[in-house]
Amino acid sequence: MSKVKFYYDPESLSYRKIERKKRKTFAYISLFLLAAFLFSFIIIFIGNLYIESPKEKALKRELQNAQLQFELLNKKMDEAEAVLANVADRDNNIYRIYFEANPIPEEQRKAGFGGINRYKNLEGFDNSELIIETNKRLDILQKQIVVQSKSLDEITVLAAEKEKLLTAIPAIQPVSNEDLTRMASGYGMRSDPFTKVRKMHWGMDFTAPRGTPVYATGDGIVKRADAGSSGYGKHIRIDHGFGYMSLYAHLYKYNVKRNQKVKRGDLIGFVGSTGRSEAPHLHYEIWKDGTRINPINFYYGSLTAEEFSKLLEHASLENQSLD
Structure with a gap:
């Protein structure tokens, strides 16, 4: 209960009760409510700035x-x-x-x-x-x-x-070293055994006894195994693909037939002296894209460095060929 206040009236020489005017009371109430509203607004605003809600915390995380x-x-x-x-x-x-x-x-x-x-x-x-x-x-x-x-x-x-x-690629010697008598002639200008005139010898001649095994020097398909080419006698041609072809001439007999697939090292025939040949030997050629090239560069698969050096030395001699 609010206190009642009095004041002394000198005219009546008595105490009178202080009466608050309604307008002033309303003003006080309004001011209080406004202050309370402003305070609440400030608290809420500051709270929103510095105090995170659980949802805001979750979103921030x-x-x-x-x-x-x-x-x-x-x-x-x-x-x-x-x-x-x-x-x-x-x-x-x-x-x-x-x-x-x-x-x-x-x-x-x-x-x-x-x-x-x-x-x-x-x-x-x-x-x-x-x-x-x-x-x-x-x-x-x-x-x-x-x-x-x-x-x-x-x-x-x-x-x-x-x-x-x-x-x-033809990469081995067509006749094994154990079976060779000698490397008779290499690729290049050589003396013809019949005319004695120097002419181009397009392959390498390996001297070996009649019947010595001849091996395919690379994988391929036998394109010819016949005696229908002048001078070569019985011969075999193997197509190795990639533009390579190898030729084995003056054979005694065949061990393969036309269109047969062969692997490097397969026995394909035997040394002979058929065709234009002076003595039993194998005439060996390599063709690349239709051009005959020196076979000496294709023996890395079967010879040691020493054996290759000897072969290179013999092949470079300008002696007489056997065909």
């Missing part, structure tokens, strides 16, 4: 987690880009050089994406720059991986072809 994930993703992309760059370097400077293929241009490997803005839907957010940059890097990385993947597919095909080439 999610945003921080998303930023952390983007940072981790960028670090992983750094590592992936480094690995891919290493693979690309090996691809251009090792694999493609070995398989005689042109390297992939750098601008093709690292090409971006032109045309329309692919990231317009990612604009307008607090972290749009981070999100857009990460997506760009990811898209380029994916494109580089596709380019590299196709390149490795091509390298795989080239490797398979290279393996076929290595097995197809």
Whole structure:
């Protein structure tokens, strides 16, 4: 209960009760309510600025987690880009050089994406720059991986072809050293045994007894096994593919037939002296793209360095050929 206040009236010489005017009372009440409203507003405003709600805290945690994930993703992309760059370097400077293929241009490997803005839907957010940059890097990385993947597919095909080439090239001596009497004549200008005139000798002559085994010098298909070519007598021609063909002449007899597939080292015939021949020997030729080339360069698969040096020495002598 509020206290009652009095004042002394000198005229009546008595105490009178103080009466508060209604208008003044209303003003006091209004002022109090206004002050209370303002105080409440300030408290709420400051609270909203400095005090987070549970929902705001949860959203803030999610945003921080998303930023952390983007940072981790960028670090992983750094590592992936480094690995891919290493693979690309090996691809251009090792694999493609070995398989005689042109390297992939750098601008093709690292090409971006032109045309329309692919990231317009990612604009307008607090972290749009981070999100857009990460997506760009990811898209380029994916494109580089596709380019590299196709390149490795091509390298795989080239490797398979290279393996076929290595097995197809005539790379061994057609007559084993144990069976040789001597290397009678090499590739080059030689004296003809019948006319005694110097002329080009297009192969190598291996002197060996009649019936000595003759071996295929590379994988291929027998294209001829007959005596229908002038001067060669009974002879065999093997198509090795890749432009290579080997010829074995003056044979005693065959051990293969036309269109038969042979492997390097297979027994294909026997030394003889058929056709234009002075004595039992094997006349051996190698053709590349229709041109006869020196067989001396194709014995790396069966001779030691010492044996090859001796063969090279004998082959270079300008002696008389046997055919």
